[in-house]
Amino acid sequence: MARFIIDANLPYFFGLWNNSDYIHVFDLNDKWSDQQIWNYAKENNLIIVTKDADFSLKALIEGTPPKVIHIKFGNLKMRDFHEKISNIWDDVKNLIDNNNMINIYFDKIEVIK
Numbered sequence: 001m002a003r004f005i006i007d008a009n010l011p012y013f014f015g016l017w018n019n020s021d022y023i024h025v026f027d028l029n030d031k032w033s034d035q036q037i038w039n040y041a042k043e044n045n046l047i048i049v050t051k052d053a054d055f056s057l058k059a060l061i062e063g064t065p066p067k068v069i070h071i072k073f074g075n076l077k078m079r080d081f082h083e084k085i086s087n088i089w090d091d092v093k094n095l096i097d098n099n100n101m102i103n104i105y106f107d108k109i110e111v112i113k
Contacts, residue, residue: 005041007050010071011078016086017049034058041066047096056101060112064100073106 002023006014012026023046025037032040034054041048047067048055056070069092076084088109095111096102103110 002044002046004049004069005037005044005046005066007037007048007052007055009051010049011081014078014082016082016089022049038066056103059101067096067100069096069102069104071104073104 001020003021004017004023005028006012006017006022006024008025008030010024012024017024025032028040029036034052037048038055038058040046042065045065047069049069049071050056051071053070053072055068059066059068071085073084084106085104088104092102092104092109095109099111099113101112103112
């Protein structure tokens with residue numbers, strides 16, 4: 001059963017997220033608004049993984065669930081993105097369990113309770 005929903009602004013073909021713990025918005029409906037994604041994640045107890053600041057803002061204003069993992073660094077080549085995320089992803093998954101939001105910067109991980 002899926003634990004994370006990957007937003008449309010993140011790569012669809014990404015090996016790290018190619019298993020049953022993840023569902024990509026493209027597999028559901030790539031025309032969904034942010035609100036529809038938010039509602040789906042909330043109803044299905046999914047953690048939103050995104051580069052879209054709107055979800056972080058919504059989590060801060062409305063609270064959680066759903067929890068949000070916000071990747072806040074600029075565009076990278078796919079190889080560099082994969083390497084960066086792969087190196088920290090286990091830590092991010094562990095941190096989100098006891099927190100409401102994780103902001104991933106290129107040089108640090110920020111936890112928001």
